[in-house]
Amino acid sequence: MTAQGFALSEEHRMVRATVEELLHRLRPQREAYFHAIFDEMYFPDELWDRMAELGLFGALVPEEYGGTGLGLLTMTIALEAFASEGLGNTMAMVTAMDTMAIVRAGTPEQKRRWLPDIAAGKLCLAFAITEPDAGTNSFRISTLARRDGDGYRLSGQKAWITGVDRSQAMLVVARTIPYEAVIARGLPPRHGLSLFMVDTQAPGLTVQPMDTVGIEGFRQFFVFFDEVPVPEHDRIGPEHEGLAALFDALNAERILTAALCLGMTEFALRQAAEYARERRVFGDTPIGAYQAVQHPLARLKVLQEAARLLTYQAAAAFDQGVPSRQVGLQAAMAKYLASEIAFEAFDRAIQTHGGNGFVKGYHLIQMLAPARLFKTAPINNEMLLNYIAEHALGLPRSY
Amino acid sequence: MKICVCVKHVPDPNLPVQVDPATRRLIRDPKQSIIDPADEYGVETALRLVEEHGGEVVAVTMGPPAAEDALRRAMAMGADRAILVSDEALAGSDVLGTARALAAAIRPEQPDLVICATESTDAYTGLLPGALAGLLDLPQLTFARAVSVEGSTVTVQRATETGYQVIQATLPALVTVTASVGEPRYPSFKGLMAAKRKPIEVRDIAELGLEQHTVGEPGARERVLEISAVRQVKQGRIVVDDGTGESVEEILAFLRSIQVV
Secondary structure, three states: OOOOOOOOOHHHHHHHHHHHHHHHHHHHHHHHHHHHHHHOOOOOHHHHHHHHHHOOOOOOOOHHHOOOOOOHHHHHHHHHHHHHOOOOOHHHHHHHHHHHHHHHHOOHHHHHHHHHHHHOOOOOEEEEOOEOOEOOOHHHOOOEEEEEOOEEEEEEEEEEEEOHHHOOEEEEEEEOOOHHHHHHOOOOOOOOEEEEEEEOOOOOEEEEEEOOOOOOOOOEEEEEEEEEEEEHHHEEOOOOEOHHHHHHHHHHHHHHHHHHHHHHHHHHHHHHHHHHHHOEOOOOOEHHHOHHHHHHHHHHHHHHHHHHHHHHHHHHHHHOOOOHHHHHHHHHHHHHHHHHHHHHHHHHHHHHHHHHHHOHHHOOHHHHHHHHHHHHOOOOHHHHHHHHHHHHHOOOOOO | OEEEEEOOEEEOOOOOOOEEOOOOEEOOOHHHEEEOHHHHHHHHHHHHHHHHHOOEEEEEEEOOHHHHHHHHHHHHHOOOEEEEEOOHHHOOOOHHHHHHHHHHHHHHHOOOEEEEEOOOOOOOOOOHHHHHHHHHOOOEEEEEEEEEEEOOEEEEEEEOOOOEEEEEEEOOEEEEEOHHHOOOOOOOHHHHHHHHHOOEEEEOOOOOOOOHHHOHHHHOOOOOOOOOOOOOOOOOOOOOOOOOOHHHHHHHHHHHHOOOO
């Protein structure tokens, strides 16, 4: 892995070396992990534990709560490295989103309650914002948290919620004032949104698996809330004004999505180059000597480096406390480019491999859907271009 | 209990070795040097013993300032603090000079146990632990594949060609460990952060009470007279199969002759 141009600190270089050392040690188990992740759709607990021992989940948790406070750039570098070995962990990313919401908007009591267990890797956390009728337009969500005594009652439905079956709790984005009421009062649509940590075993909460592909090792679910009781102390951030904490979580999500895409790109390009160096079709010339094979890979290498710089820059800005709107722009650019090239890299790697690209043992065809997913989720790339056009170019809002 | 573990900053053994023909010494590029992988087994052994019995692990090395990297690594794994013996006057030390410097740093610590690898991955003399034990007046238990401590007694399983011997000594003692003691842990992010804050005491020869003529080039009684590359001897035998499968018998006969099967 390169990106030497971005001045990584000694600390970050050591982090990368440490992750690479762990990955080297995990090599003998890699095929077994692939089997679990791609064939059984089950991210191995042992691999989660090894990531936890390493301190992956504590990277975002301040030291006073049992983490290292190393920050999002550390997490970015680490997740990228895991993904470059085909071991990307989507739930690490989702758990990181919830972690950031708690770190940045939680009360000291909430931090004491959640963060030490997150840092220790004991908690896997889901994130629930998308609804069947409100995906890209998050302001239109209708899941409602109604005041009830000292707490709330949560009612509604979420969809495409990843890893709920493996999670102990999830951060739910709900309306504490219905959208229509907000608009009727002349308030901005972002008003009336609140965040809640909800126990996945809470009474009234049920889940139903969705038949999807694309998230390696984890499944996606419909989640139904039927008057689910949520105590007030589980609300993260101020009532009606959950958007600031939500932005922190979403920025982390986009940056870590880019990290996963970068690692996947690394995996695809490395495999493609290795194969192209060895495979001979006409005489003794390896196919990698043909420009038709090497140019597309070289082009992707250039784009990968560019995407890495964007991603590291966004992560560093996030860690430095740059205002979230500014980070959001950098995160949008990073996620856009990284996800475009990740899909293209698998496409080209498969093309380079010819028929072998469809042999499961090369692990390319199984990663094509996960690579494709990131152009659509967690936010589609067209919405990112809308955002970039508006905020980087000053063009009129297009939606 | 207090355990001093000797570690060494050595050229990365995964990279080709380069020797300066003029000085006949290894070319040591600090950027391509790491903690001797053999020493990580010593650190691991010390950490496990302290986890079981309580106490402190002190990593000790001799080298230029860059050798601090090896100490930081040991501390990232879990060692509590470190001592770096560093002085330009130590350049060119032979095994005895190195042992004198390390002994002078370790003696005031009054450790219960000193742990070393059996030999370093760069020089491979395997002489230092013995010299160190001699200078510190400690019993030496070598080639340990397992180490345990009970009360004031250390017990090791000493690996031999045919099995192992069980050897005991009264603490304090010096133990050399092999790779069979167990896989060394890798540092966690927390370890990396903690290592940055753990103290490294740097000692020069004056502070250690060493006289110049006993260490470094002047004190060295060993001289490297010649150094040459290992001759590449082509070994092995190619058995060609003519399609009849008779080569299988030939290969089996060969394997039997060298008692592999």
